[in-house]
Amino acid sequence: MHMGLYAVFCATSLLTISLLVLESLASPLPAPGRQCILNFCPNFADFPSRGKARPTLPQVLLKTNGQRLAYGLQPKPPMRRLWARKATPTTPEKRAPSPLPFAPPAVVPVERCGIVDLRSENGTSFGYVGQESFGGGLVSLNDTLIGALPICFTGDSGQTLLEGITINMGSWNLTDDFPLLGLIQGSDIEGSDIGPGSFNYLALGGIALPGSPPGSVPTYLNNSYTFTTGENRTAESSVWSIDINTGEIMPRWTNPNGTQPETFMFSIGGELFVGGDLEAFSTHFNQEIVPLAFHFEFIA
């Protein structure tokens, strides 16, 4: 499985198109020159210096519709017309009762890969979801782009708000056994529910395949925290909502009673958590927290 991801990362980092997106974002970028941000492809990642004129789209790289679809673009309209015209006269017996002038674009799964940038409430970057697990088998944050965790997820083409999404982690140090980025019941709480008035919280960690389907209630999935600590904790894996246009990533935890409360992400030290009531959490645990937003940055 993760060999496949490696292949995707390496093949697609060739596309300089991704650099356009990185350059347009407010977060800090590394110094110009050749450097590898994803560990896999030391020869490919080459960051343009900041403030340079924005390069034009490398159209030549997206010649075929297959290539276009792979990067979340619609097929070229003239090609669609061509196919529709060709299909009608050669197979008259199969003609639809009310043919449309254009075939609707086929919905195909599109894989997107990138990293997760963390932003604090004042809009500044607060590091990235990192690729080194904290003690306890939890996913933690890393200050530097070179330590950012590569992720991939798949959604239908043409759809801009993806819900109940599974995120695959490209390379954190427990990827082989726990490749899905999921939410795990907090270590020192009872019950698996979060919500207003409750100090209960969840941690970010890895879930073993196949994970849980979207909307499923908390279950004892094999997860990196339980595996590392021996503490039996519930988890969910297909919990991510991703807005393709804005890059916003939100976790959607399903409570045991089936409700999906509003969620808030935060950090304490280098660790990442999700809760339903930040004030209740910080009061109960007497902790200073940094509220965060998760932002997907498209790499390939």
Ligand SMILES: *[C@@H]1O[C@H](CO)[C@@H](O)[C@H](O)[C@H]1NC(C)=O
């Ligand atoms: C923005 O918020 C973060 C987290 O609270 C803080 O560390 C940082 O100093 C703030 N930056 C500015 C410019 O206020």
Ligand SMILES: *[C@@H]1O[C@H](CO)[C@@H](O)[C@H](O)[C@H]1NC(C)=O
């Ligand atoms: C993963 O990295 C963390 C932090 O460096 C380390 O404590 C842990 O032992 C590593 N785990 C594995 C399985 O390599």
Ligand SMILES: *[C@@H]1O[C@H](CO)[C@@H](O)[C@H](O)[C@H]1NC(C)=O
């Ligand atoms: C951040 O990532 C870099 C590169 O992988 C690593 O050397 C560093 O220890 C990481 N920092 C933390 C706090 O995990």
Ligand SMILES: *[C@@H]1O[C@H](CO)[C@@H](O)[C@H](O)[C@H]1NC(C)=O
């Ligand atoms: C969880 O996954 C680990 C790593 O693959 C495995 O060694 C362990 O036996 C699994 N635990 C359960 C309860 O399935």
Ligand SMILES: *[C@@H]1O[C@H](CO)[C@@H](O)[C@H](O)[C@H]1NC(C)=O
């Ligand atoms: C975890 O606890 C649940 C509920 O008590 C139980 O069904 C499950 O077998 C436990 N799993 C492990 C690995 O102890």
Ligand SMILES: *[C@@H]1O[C@H](CO)[C@@H](O)[C@H](O)[C@H]1NC(C)=O
């Ligand atoms: C479901 O559980 C949550 C968390 O305990 C609670 O806040 C909410 O009121 C419950 N909703 C229903 C309809 O039972």
